[in-house]
Amino acid sequence: MYTIEQIRNQIFCGDALTVLKDFPDKSISCVMTSPPYYALRDYGEDGQIGGEPNWQLYIQHLYEIFGEVKRVLRDDGTVFVNIGDSYNDKSLMQIPERFSLMMTDKLGYIKRNTIIWYKPNCMPSSVDDRFTVDFEPVYFFTKGQNYYFEQQLEDISEAYANDKRPHGVLRQRLYNNSKYVQAGMVSKYSNDVTMESLYRQGINKNRGSNVIEKRNLPQQKEFVDVMRKSFTVDEIVKTTDISRSTVEHWFRYDESGFSFPSREDWLKLGTNLFPELLEVFEDVDEVRSARPNKRNKRCVWAICPRPSPDKHFAMYPEELCVTPIFAGCPEYICKKCGKTKRKIFKDEDFIYTDCGCGQEFDKGIVLDMFAGSGTTLRVARKLHRDYVGIELNPEYVKIIEKNLAQQYLDF
Numbered sequence: 001m002y003t004i005e006q007i008r009n010q011i012f013c014g015d016a017l018t019v020l021k022d023f024p025d026k027s028i029s030c031v032m033t034s035p036p037y038y039a040l041r042d043y044g045e046d047g048q049i050g051g052e053p054n055w056q057l058y059i060q061h062l063y064e065i066f067g068e069v070k071r072v073l074r075d076d077g078t079v080f081v082n083i084g085d086s087y088n089d090k091s092l093m094q095i096p097e098r099f100s101l102m103m104t105d106k107l108g109y110i111k112r113n114t115i116i117w118y119k120p121n122c123m124p125s126s127v128d129d130r131f132t133v134d135f136e137p138v139y140f141f142t143k144g145q146n147y148y149f150e151q152q153l154e155d156i157s158e159a160y161a162n163d164k165r166p167h168g169v170l171r172q173r174l175y176n177n178s179k180y181v182q183a184g185m186v187s188k189y190s191n192d193v194t195m196e197s198l199y200r201q202g203i204n205k206n207r208g209s210n211v212i213e214k215r216n217l218p219q220q221k222e223f224v225d226v227m228r229k230s231f232t233v234d235e236i237v238k239t240t241d242i243s244r245s246t247v248e249h250w251f252r253y254d255e256s257g258f259s260f261p262s263r264e265d266w267l268k269l270g271t272n273l274f275p276e277l278l279e280v281f282e283d284v285d286e287v288r289s290a291r292p293n294k295r296n297k298r299c300v301w302a303i304c305p306r307p308s309p310d311k312h313f314a315m316y317p318e319e320l321c322v323t324p325i326f327a328g329c330p331e332y333i334c335k336k337c338g339k340t341k342r343k344i345f346k347d348e349d350f351i352y353t354d355c356g357c358g359q360e361f362d363k364g365i366v367l368d369m370f371a372g373s374g375t376t377l378r379v380a381r382k383l384h385r386d387y388v389g390i391e392l393n394p395e396y397v398k399i400i401e402k403n404l405a406q407q408y409l410d411f
Contacts, residue, residue, distance in 0.1 A: 008365060011377070011389045011404075013397045015047060016369040017061075019390045020068040028072050028388070029148065029364030030329035032321050032376045034082035035062060038095050048392060049370070059098050065369065067107055072367070076148045076340065078328030079109065079141040082117065082316055096137050103141055113140040116300045117320060138301075138320070140328075146216075148340050148364075152297040152327050216276050217260055224253055226273060240268045297323065315372060321379040325366055329385050332361040340364070362386075374400030 004027045012019045036050035038058045049065075052058040069079065081103075083096050103109040115138040122134040217223075227250055236247045242265050249259040261269070266277045303319045330340035332352065336359040341352040363386040368376035371389035373396060380387040381404065391397050 004365075007388045008386050009381075009388070011371065011374075011391065011397055011400050013391060013394050015392060016049070016390050017065050017068060020065065020072060020369060023068075023072040023388075025071055026074045026077075027365065028069075028367045029074055029077055029333070030325060030385075031069060031073065031077070031079040031081075031367045031369075032324050032328075032380075033080070033368045033370050034316055034372075035065075035370050037084040037086060038093070039086050039088075040084070055093055055095060055098070058095070059102055062099060063102055063106060066103060066109075069367070069369070070107060070109065070143060073143045074338075075144055076146060077143045078147055078149065078324075079143075080115075080138055080324040080328065081141070082136060082138045082320070084136050096139070100139055103139070109141040109143065110145065111139065111141050113299055114138075115140060117316075118300055118302045119305055120302055121304045138324075140324070148328065148330050148342075150327050150330075150343060152323050153294040154297045156293050156295050215260075215263070215280055218274055218276065220255070220258055221253065223260065223274065224251060224258070227251055230271075230273065236269065240265075242268060315375055318375055318379050321376050322383070325376075325380055325383050325385060329364040329366050329380070329383075331363060331384055333364055335359050335362055371400055372396055374403050378403055378406070 002022050002024060004024050007023055007027065036048060038050050038052070038055055040050060049061055050058065052061065066079075073079070081099070083099055085095050086093050100111060100114075104111050117136045117138050119134050119136075122132065125132040233244065233247050233251060236242060237244045246261075246265065249257060250261055252258040261277060263278055263280060266274070301320070301323070303317055306317045330342075332341035333339070334341075334355045334357050336357040337355050339355040341354070341361065343350040343352060363384065365386045365388055366376060366380035367388050367390075368374075369390040371377060371391040374389060374391075377387040377389045377400065389400060391400060
């Protein structure tokens with residue numbers, strides 16, 4: 001078994017699954033990769049992924065590899081996977097969909113987004129009985145519910161520059177009377193009423209510092225089940241000064257009417273149940289005043305494929321890696337406690353959080369276990385992250401080593 005320092009900024013030549021088995025637990029911050037597509041190309045290596053006799057075996061091999069990836073991923077780790085589809089008897093085989101379901105249903109990953117890599121200059125097609133395919137999916141998974149993510153912003157297009165609605169018709173309808181919309185604030189749960197409501201519970205009201213108090217809340221059903229077995233609304237109202245209307249929200253199963261008790265009200269109740277409701281911690285405020293002409297990055301990314309002099313058939317462009325690595329891989333991880341530094345934004349500037357250990361920091365490690373020509377690794381280094389790559393073909397390993405010798409990237 002390697003140590004984390006033995007894999008940092010290294011390239012391993014070998015089978016992905018075999019090499020990964022020697023990686024240490026919880027050592028990788030972010031995965032950005034693209035497995036060889038099924039039944040599309042022959043890379044000239046025995047045991048290569050994509051050369052299986054059927055798609056079931058292809059998905060099984062990816063299941064084994066990404067199962068090992070989950071072991072080596074930090075608890076706050078992220079995974080970005082670009083995967084394409086193939087045709088059989090004129091039908092799409094739905095390889096990306098099968099892969100995505102395998103990741104969530106069998107391996108327990110959390111799927112956060114399907115990103116559409118739109119190719120404005122896609123290869124022309126001679127087919128005349130279907131539409132030309134000009135996109136590929138990039139799936140965004142996380143290992144757990146609490147993961148590292150740095151919000152990425154994009155310019156608002158001229159078409160929407162003069163739109164005075166908060167952030168689109170849907171959000172205006174859902175939050176027309178919301179004090180947060182009226183204040184021009186945007187949340188990561190802006191399109192989901194339930195998640196928005198739950199996310200805000202336990203946040204303090206002082207929003208000036210961009211640091212907030214948060215709580216790790218239990219599941220709603222679990223909480224309501226215990227409350228109904230342990231108390232009645234009348235009992236709580238009679239023994240505390242909490243209003244009936246407030247208490248009633250704690251007993252409701254419907255998501256729109258439910259709310260957790262505040263820390264202050266839970267102290268008044270004087271129960272030993274759910275002590276986590278009393279435990280708060282400081283975190284970055286993810287609800288920030290909207291910046292002029294900026295918005296949260298959308299899921300359709302227009303990026304042109306680019307030719308390369310390298311002898312590799314399936315390179316994705318460097319630009320495709322930039323946003324995932326910025327968003328999903330921390331630049332600083334404390335060597336003592338393992339916490340990441342996070343950015344706290346103030347207008348257009350920012351500062352970093354500090355864990356208080358007073359120790360040095362390591363860089364987050366980006367893994368690509370199907371390294372190909374090394375695109376992911378080069379971008380990781382350019383963005384001041386560490387990397388580790390695995391590649392089956394020794395000729396491609398030479399290409400990676402050559403490309404990593406380049407000091408600058410152009411994306």
